[in-house]
Amino acid sequence: MKKKFPLRISRGVFTGSENLFLFVSRNKKVGIGEMCPGLTEGAETVDDGKSQIKKFLEETGPISSSVVENYNKAFEYNLAPCALAALDISLWDLVAKEANMPLYKLFGLNLPNVSTSITLGIMPLDEIEERIFYLRKKGMLKNLKIKLGTPEGIDRDKEMLEKILHFTKSDCHNMRVDANGGWSLYDAHKMLKWLHKKGVEYVEQPLAKGQEEDLKFLFKDRPLPIFVDESCRNSRDILDLSNFVDGINLKLMKCGGLTEALKMVAIARNLNLKTMIGCMGESSVSISAGCAIGALFDYIDLDSHLNLDPDPTSGAELVRGIVTPKNSSGHGAFFVNA
Numbered sequence: 001m002k003k004k005f006p007l008r009i010s011r012g013v014f015t016g017s018e019n020l021f022l023f024v025s026r027n028k029k030v031g032i033g034e035m036c037p038g039l040t041e042g043a044e045t046v047d048d049g050k051s052q053i054k055k056f057l058e059e060t061g062p063i064s065s066s067v068v069e070n071y072n073k074a075f076e077y078n079l080a081p082c083a084l085a086a087l088d089i090s091l092w093d094l095v096a097k098e099a100n101m102p103l104y105k106l107f108g109l110n111l112p113n114v115s116t117s118i119t120l121g122i123m124p125l126d127e128i129e130e131r132i133f134y135l136r137k138k139g140m141l142k143n144l145k146i147k148l149g150t151p152e153g154i155d156r157d158k159e160m161l162e163k164i165l166h167f168t169k170s171d172c173h174n175m176r177v178d179a180n181g182g183w184s185l186y187d188a189h190k191m192l193k194w195l196h197k198k199g200v201e202y203v204e205q206p207l208a209k210g211q212e213e214d215l216k217f218l219f220k221d222r223p224l225p226i227f228v229d230e231s232c233r234n235s236r237d238i239l240d241l242s243n244f245v246d247g248i249n250l251k252l253m254k255c256g257g258l259t260e261a262l263k264m265v266a267i268a269r270n271l272n273l274k275t276m277i278g279c280m281g282e283s284s285v286s287i288s289a290g291c292a293i294g295a296l297f298d299y300i301d302l303d304s305h306l307n308l309d310p311d312p313t314s315g316a317e318l319v320r321g322i323v324t325p326k327n328s329s330g331h332g333a334f335f336v337n338a
């Protein structure tokens, strides 16, 4: 899947991805799952994910009718989180289709009512005006998530944000920043103060994964909320982080799917943390699965499918800025040419 606009973040550039789609059938119903591979998600390629799933199925016997039981078995087996996500999403889709219910209803939820952030990667300054114009035309300026933490340093970060503010004027209501761990503690301290003055709503992953100890210092007199993403993989990470962050950003590919995501939201809420659901380079399949539980989140960043050229799948649609699941059974996503 090729991206319309390459996404540059602090660690590198993503121009597209090769994803694995997983189909699971029972009683003439077919559940669809998706894996977006990644170095930190345990499977670097489609082939790697595929062979991990195959080996898991061969070694642990047939799939159980309980999605949660399958999840627990695959988690114990150490299946790569992104491969586990594909399996878990396909099984939830299947049971919702067997029940003839939209997945969000099967979970006992309403449709999400929080509009998604639209991600703006690190970009050359002379491309900003044109991109803002494009986003305005598409009605996608309401919530922007700006990627900062460029290797060129915080002066370059400031220049980019100033320019975006200049061109968005009053039609961006909520500006968020994700540094993807690109700042030192010293720079993060300075940037949080500066971003607060610029009206930014919150900052995500200011420090690199592995520097969680330093969050204690940053958290003490923070002028705006701090979220973690890379530092928080699954439900087991939340308690340790809970005294030094305001919220967590979970992703299906990172945590291992919907079963784990539900657990994470419950734990985060219990610890008084804000919750966000984000995405990797995913198509409408995984995005539709994510927005099926969208009603549980304070913030939603489910926009990767909107940047595909083309998205081979169709599912959740952008309705007044909200990524909204279809009213058909399962997560509602399907292959366009199937």
Ligand SMILES: [Mg+2]
Residues within 6 Å of the ligand: 178, 180, 204, 205, 229, 230, 249, 278
């Ligand atoms: Mg992030």
